[in-house]
Amino acid sequence: MRLSALVPAPMKRMWRNSAVRYLVVGGVAFIFDFGLLFVLHDLVHIDLVIATPVAFFTSFALTFVMQRAITFQTGAGWGSSAAKYTALVIFNAFATTAIVTGIDALGWPWALGKAIAVASTTVWNYFGYRYWIFPPERSQ
Numbered sequence: 001m002r003l004s005a006l007v008p009a010p011m012k013r014m015w016r017n018s019a020v021r022y023l024v025v026g027g028v029a030f031i032f033d034f035g036l037l038f039v040l041h042d043l044v045h046i047d048l049v050i051a052t053p054v055a056f057f058t059s060f061a062l063t064f065v066m067q068r069a070i071t072f073q074t075g076a077g078w079g080s081s082a083a084k085y086t087a088l089v090i091f092n093a094f095a096t097t098a099i100v101t102g103i104d105a106l107g108w109p110w111a112l113g114k115a116i117a118v119a120s121t122t123v124w125n126y127f128g129y130r131y132w133i134f135p136p137e138r139s140q
Contacts, residue, residue, distance in 0.1 A: 021071040022126050025063065030118055033059035037114065048110055052100045053093050060089045072134035084133045092121050
């Protein structure tokens, strides 16, 4: 029996939607990012201004490969999509660092700042990935 035979039809239909795959892949990346930030900041005691972008960049490398292969299954060139992705990562790194450290400076938990940053970047990244970094192939 094939493993796919065990997956209910509604789940298969949902998985065909790129937004669903995007959220699942993003959830895995978030857990990795959050966990790495926790280890670096809370266990190893690295300042947030350093730990946040280190965790962020590491998880984004993982996310690039997973989004390209699983979510958008693009035929776009690796070089072109990697260059665009890098530009978005740089923007997101500054935005995430500003949000996390800003929330921390207000005396609120850094984890709240991380959640706010993730919610914000999740929305704009989906559209950036779908239409700019991993665009659908055009019909001839």
